[in-house]
Amino acid sequence: MKNLLLLAMLGAAAPALAATPQDILQSHAAEAKQEDASFKEFSASRGERFFHAKSAKGNSCATCHTDNPKAEGKHERTGKAIAPLAPVANRERITDPAKVEKWFKRNCQDVLARACTRQEKGDFLAYLLSVK
Numbered sequence: 001m002k003n004l005l006l007l008a009m010l011g012a013a014a015p016a017l018a019a020t021p022q023d024i025l026q027s028h029a030a031e032a033k034q035e036d037a038s039f040k041e042f043s044a045s046r047g048e049r050f051f052h053a054k055s056a057k058g059n060s061c062a063t064c065h066t067d068n069p070k071a072e073g074k075h076e077r078t079g080k081a082i083a084p085l086a087p088v089a090n091r092e093r094i095t096d097p098a099k100v101e102k103w104f105k106r107n108c109q110d111v112l113a114r115a116c117t118r119q120e121k122g123d124f125l126a127y128l129l130s131v132k
């Protein structure tokens with residue numbers, strides 16, 4: 001009983017939202033399964049193509065993030081530097097689910113003029129995690 005209480009207290013003291021990129025990818029997979037019973041898996045190679053694909057507007061994710069997710073990017077309009085996207089090059093990446101969602105929302109709108117689908121987000125995250 002005492003031990004249980006101690007565990008509960010330790011749990012409460014831990015940072016609430018700390019997550020690894022793997023956790024975040026897995027929660028996307030769990031949601032994909034819930035949304036679509038026929039869902040199998042995400043594809044890093046499809047995510048890679050998505051990253052480089054030119055939109056109707058002529059831009060892509062790589063426009064700001066460069067062709068290399070390990071490289072520092074540059075915002076196409078403001079010119080501001082953007083730290084590398086790949087977790088292997090930037091340990092802060094894909095560790096905060098709310099931040100990931102916020103930028104998916106903004107950037108997908110910017111490039112595709114719509115929200116990204118679950119499959120697109122998961123494929124893209126699988127790609128970023130596969131970068132060595």
Ligand code: HEC
Nearest residue numbers: 060061063064075076082083093094095100103107108111
């Ligand atoms: C107009 C420039 C621009 C384009 C185009 C763009 N991004 Fe970004 N992206 C940013 C900026 C700015 C940030 C946030 C700055 C930072 O965190 O360093 C960001 C952050 C992110 C993050 C946050 C990751 C994290 O955990 O911190 C993800 C994921 C992301 N972008 C994915 C994409 C995808 C997918 C596309 C293509 C659909 C895309 N971006 C296109 C500018 C852009």
